[in-house]
Amino acid sequence: MNIRIYTTCFLVFFGIFAQAQQVLTTDEAVKLALEYNYGIKIANNTVEVADNNTGILNSGYLPTLTGNAGATIDVQNTEGQLANGEIRIAEGAETRRYNASINLNYTLFDGLGRLYNYKRLKEEYQLSDLEARETIETTMLQLFSVYYTVAQLTENTDVLIETLIISKDRLTRAGYQFDYGQSTKLAVLNAEVDINNDSINLINTKQQLKNTKRDLNVVLGNQILEDYRVVTNLSFLLQLNKEDLLLKTKSNNVSLLQAEKNINISQFDIKTNKAQFLPTIGLVGSYGWNESSNNSPLAFVLQNTNSGVSAGLNLTWSLFDGGSTLTRVRNAEIGLENQKLQKEQLLLDVERNFNNAWDDYQNKLVIYQVQENNIKTSQNNFERTQEKFKIGQVTSIEFRQAQLNLLKTELSRNQSKYDAKLAELSLLQLSGELLNTEF
Template sequence: MTSKTYISIFLVFFGIGAGAQEVLTTEEAIALALDHNYGIKIAKNTVEIAENNAGILNSGYLPTLTGNAGATIEVQNSEGQLADGAVRIAEGAETRRYNASVDLSYTLFDGLGRLYNYKRLKEQYQLSELEARSTIETTMLQLFSIYYSVAELTENTDALEQTMAISKKRLTRAGYQFDYGQNTKLEVLNAEVDINNDSINLIVTKQLLQNTKRDLNFVLGNSYAEQFNVDTDVDFVLDIDKDELLEKTKLNNVSLLQAETNINISEFDIKTNKAQFLPNIGLIGSYGWNESSNNSPLAFVIQNTNSGISGGINLTWNLFDGGSTLTSVKNAKILLETQKLQMEQLNIDIERNFNNAWDDYQNKLIIFQVQKNNIITAQNNFDRTEEKFKIGQVTSIEFRQAQLNLINAELSRNQAKYDAKVSELTLLQISGELLNIAF
């Protein structure tokens, strides 16, 4: 295959879709994820349910009001004997009864069970908010892990395209030199093999880039354009103090806050169960209306109507329930102790994870800086080798090695750059500061 034929195929293969594409910024990605990511949407719905549950309408502090109404009709045959011995018979006597009432019930005292349950629901609402925050933090970390993978693959694609351009120039040069008898066919064949390898690497990288863009759009709820680019500029939060960040971790880490909230809930569970040892005092009231009519000749009153208000106080006290309440209190205390132990374990685990994440971040920053310096060395080496190659002082194999060293240095630099950024975000997530920084 000649160089011209190969270049034509390459342009057809990669020329499609080479037009300008929108750039998805980090700010836009955050906004789109918050509005369209399905996990975040579900978490928001869960928070809304918990908020409804923690409202006054679900607290048990409001009275219940019930309306009742009814009507009955009876048709009977009756026979009765009077005091004088006379007998009276009523056939098809109809009796009608109507009633309506409004009943009120209100608990005045239940051993403070309502109070503790209401406070428990408030804590449950706080827990749901923390769970939603955890979902958002996890989604943001996932979002930017993929975002920076797209950025890395974008820069890798650019580097590989530059390598392709160099390889094409080398193939063209080798072809001219062969035509004029300055080298053998072997130089042309070597150049073709190298350009084929470069093209394969570029094809694979471009395909991986497209797949990763689809992954990113999935996290965004498929809310963005099908074709887009990302911002490849990265800023690091370099003024982080380890001790200060560790203190923030102990105060703001979402897992620790969730564990603390679960302890509060368990404490209210104990108090709620203990409330069952005390009596319940309730207030009841009713307003009713009743009317009955009877057309039987045996009836003393043909129609009767009454209405009125009634009220009262009732007391119920479960003196002994077989020990189930006592068992519930004991189990709630054990659960509380278990959660406190889990809290202690979690504190140790979080501090370990923080230290690991801190060291990983610092090391990756150093690696990134080393790779940046390595790029300078590799570029200088390639430039000098290229000049010597043009005047025939180095072989094509030496030139190719310098070219590979440069592209490998560029790919390693790109990986180190985005690995360091993702490591930084992981550290900020552990410390509870991920949502408080500007990306």
């Protein structure tokens, strides 16, 4: 059977088998990761905690209301002398006391400390939201890295299968030539060695593919329960503009946005500490009920009950606390200055990383195009060598070398293809556009 027909039939059969497998697209992988990835789940829970902290129940603007109640029983032996000299003795005299009260405390003014603390909590919530976004971006980059590794290994497997088919056909041809005395046993042995090597490469690649699929399933929260294939066709965002992307990086990079939130938090820390220089005015109120009873013959009042409402204002002003508040204010101001310096340093790092990522992306695109051209050259060279090998104009060694050159070129093309795509994704992550791009 002609080698081209044999290869085509095998690949058709392999394609039918592949269609029976579940196909996991990038969109489906992203949806599964966003819903089931454990790191993203933890990040979302952290954001929910920060959201709870910004609620009215944690603002300090609501009053506190406490209830108190108590009961005591006192049993005593008492001896007393009346004014007329009579002595009376009360054994086991029992006294009962009951009380209950509701107390209200409300801070009317605390130097605006509550206001600044509430605003600080709002900034912390937004910072937690940015941290969750950073976790999602990192997870998405990890997802695509593993996904495209699976795609690359899938294509490598297909290439190695085709290489093995060609090697088996060469062994068959060498066997026929040996039987008819047209070649030596050495050609048959060389063909067998090459088949063994191709088989080993295929086995190793298939195992790598299985392992990488398991890695991808972990990122997806173990939601893929059966074997699957991934999509190997991809496209590049060639319309990207460097200047526009750099502007987006400066305004939307998640690390820079986090640095800005840390600056805002430090500013509110200063204001909160300065609020302690001002007095605190509070409102207090209570409603109380008390009752006592005494069965002692010496008691003037056997039962007493009273209840009432009380209210008042109190003012607390720390005139001097040993300088601790002033120290906290000064330290908070230094912390703010450090946050600003860190942001400036981070901006330099981000710009450098962006330029490096842009150049890396452009270079890898060029390399991919060059590898695509190499495929055509290597394929043409292999087909010519194959035809000459069939009519005995080239040796088996020359044929094998052309085959290996084609294999190497195809594997290199696959590598450069996905390297370029991952470089593009890294660039989008730096610019803050990774989650805004459809794949």
